[in-house]
Amino acid sequence: MTALVIEAPEVVTLEIVGTRERFPVRRVYCVGRNYAAHAVEMGHAPDREPPFFFQKNSNNLDGSGEFPYPPHSLDVHHEVEMAVMLRSGGTGIKVDESLRHIFGYAIGLDMTRRDLQAEQKSMGRPWEISKAFERSAPVGPIHTVAEIGHPNAGLIELKVNGKDRQAGDLKQMIWKVPEMIANLSNYFELAAGDVILTGTPAGVGPVVKGDVMTASIEGLGEISVKVI
Numbered sequence: 001m002t003a004l005v006i007e008a009p010e011v012v013t014l015e016i017v018g019t020r021e022r023f024p025v026r027r028v029y030c031v032g033r034n035y036a037a038h039a040v041e042m043g044h045a046p047d048r049e050p051p052f053f054f055q056k057n058s059n060n061l062d063g064s065g066e067f068p069y070p071p072h073s074l075d076v077h078h079e080v081e082m083a084v085m086l087r088s089g090g091t092g093i094k095v096d097e098s099l100r101h102i103f104g105y106a107i108g109l110d111m112t113r114r115d116l117q118a119e120q121k122s123m124g125r126p127w128e129i130s131k132a133f134e135r136s137a138p139v140g141p142i143h144t145v146a147e148i149g150h151p152n153a154g155l156i157e158l159k160v161n162g163k164d165r166q167a168g169d170l171k172q173m174i175w176k177v178p179e180m181i182a183n184l185s186n187y188f189e190l191a192a193g194d195v196i197l198t199g200t201p202a203g204v205g206p207v208v209k210g211d212v213m214t215a216s217i218e219g220l221g222e223i224s225v226k227v228i
């Protein structure tokens with residue numbers, strides 16, 4: 001084995017429902033504006049424009065049930081999203097072949113420093129500091145395809161302190177999961193361990209320390225995340 005000059009960075013792993021084995025994460029892709037009503041609330045047309053993507057870091061994923069409010073922002077928003085975990089990948093994947101690359105699904109949150117994002121957008125800069133910050137992607141346990149199949153309809157919602165904030169249906173996705181995988185694979189080489197956050201329905205809004213976010217997706221149960 002090759003000697004390393006520093007300790008190897010830890011591989012991020014996620015819990016899987018029904019087993020003690022864990023899912024190792026390689027990359028995290030996120031799709032923007034994938035529900036029409038959310039595109040409209042962010043000031044954009046609800047059109048079926050080509051999907052666009054950004055990335056978070058694998059170690060931004062966090063299954064602890066706590067979300068530390070990040071520094072240098074006064075407006076941090078919740079975005080509840082279905083997360084897709086890949087068991088294999090490749091390039092140029094066809095839409096009708098993409099489902100076989102999926103290992104499972106989970107509830108995820110794409111936490112966003114909305115004030116910094118608006119600033120970056122206005123200056124034409126990358127979204128990095130508004131999206132890929134520490135522990136910015138709380139995530140629940142993975143439900144395997146063997147357990148639940150491929151969810152493509154059903155309620156996706158988020159409450160803060162028990163009050164309704166976000167609600168939508170998975171079938172409202174502008175770009176469906178197979179299309180997203182196919183499109184991504186034209187630009188990146190997808191691989192086992194990749195995670196895709198599939199966009200958020202309308203109703204995004206701010207949280208403050210002490211808030212409890214409860215996110216649920218039909219078939220994937222519910223997760224609870226406390227803002228600390």
Ligand code: MN
Binds near residue numbers: 030031081199
């Ligand atoms: Mn998002």
